[in-house]
Amino acid sequence: GAGVSQTPSNKVTEKGKYVELRCDPISGHTALYWYRQSLGQGPEFLIYFQGTGAADDSGLPNDRFFAVRPEGSVSTLKIQRTERGDSAVYLCASSIDSTNEQFFGPGTRLTVL
Amino acid sequence: AQSVAQPEDQVNVAEGNPLTVKCTYSVSGNPYLFWYVQYPNRGLQFLLKYITGDNLVKGSYGFEAEFNKSQTSFHLKKPSALVSDSALYFCAVRFTTDSWGKLQFGAGTQVVVTP
Numbered sequence: 001g002a003g004v005s006q007t008p009s010n011k012v013t014e015k016g017k018y019v020e021l022r023c024d025p026i027s028g029h030t031a032l033y034w035y036r037q038s039l040g041q042g043p044e045f046l047i048y049f050q051g052t053g054a055a056d057d058s059g060l061p062n063d064r065f066f067a068v069r070p071e072g073s074v075s076t077l078k079i080q081r082t083e084r085g086d087s088a089v090y091l092c093a094s095s096i097d098s099t100n101e102q103f104f105g106p107g108t109r110l111t112v113l
Numbered sequence: 114a115q116s117v118a119q120p121e122d123q124v125n126v127a128e129g130n131p132l133t134v135k136c137t138y139s140v141s142g143n144p145y146l147f148w149y150v151q152y153p154n155r156g157l158q159f160l161l162k163y164i165t166g167d168n169l170v171k172g173s174y175g176f177e178a179e180f181n182k183s184q185t186s187f188h189l190k191k192p193s194a195l196v197s198d199s200a201l202y203f204c205a206v207r208f209t210t211d212s213w214g215k216l217q218f219g220a221g222t223q224v225v226v227t228p
Contacts, residue, residue: 004156031214033214033215033216035216040220040221041220041221042203042205042218042219042220042221043157043203043216043218044218045215045216045217048213048214048215050213055213056213056215059215091156091157093157095214097214098213098214099145099214101147101159101162102159102214102216103159104149104156104157104158104159105156106154106155106156107156
């Protein structure tokens with residue numbers, strides 16, 4: 001496929017559990033972004049990767065959240081000790097570089113019970 | 114503080130009528146401005162952007178937007194709305210003081226086009 005893909009599409013977990021969300025960006029896109037969208041709100045920035053490194057992680061809400069992009073392509077967002085307030089749709093976007101428009105994946109809906 | 118606002122939670126329009134979705138921003142410097150559309154259970158789709166140049170920008174699906182620096186606005190427009198345009202629309206701003214391209218989104222405007 002030509003677009004950004006995210007897996008799983010839905011994730012239900014229990015409070016306190018660990019979850020991983022995966023993003024496959026468009027091939028050749030060096031810039032990768034994670035956003036979080038809560039119900040009735042616009043997406044909020046979490047973290048930005050340029051290549052393999054996290055160039056800006058200022059949007060991560062706390063140290064329970066972490067993301068990696070070890071080979072400069074696929075990225076994984078990791079959430080430890082999940083809380084009910086983490087429930088949201090997590091969106092991944094990629095861009096050919098940081099100056100161009102971002103293309104979004106369909107998102108992962110995370111529900112923490 | 115830099116911000117972006119979409120003052121209308123919902124816009125209702127009859128099919129065939131003009132559609133306008135409003136967006137204003139507050140920023141020092143010149144921002145990059147974007148419009149995205151979100152259909153139910155689908156990701157955000159890019160519609161158009163303003164970086165520099167002509168204040169009237171044309172995008173996908175017949176949409177256009179006008180950048181107005183004095184009013185700090187970037188309203189989305191379509192001359193003749195379709196029922197299929199019913200969706201959630203987001204205005205987003207990339208502040209040029211930010212080197213990494215992260216976007217700040219408005220809260221979104223639900224567009225409802227009735228037959």
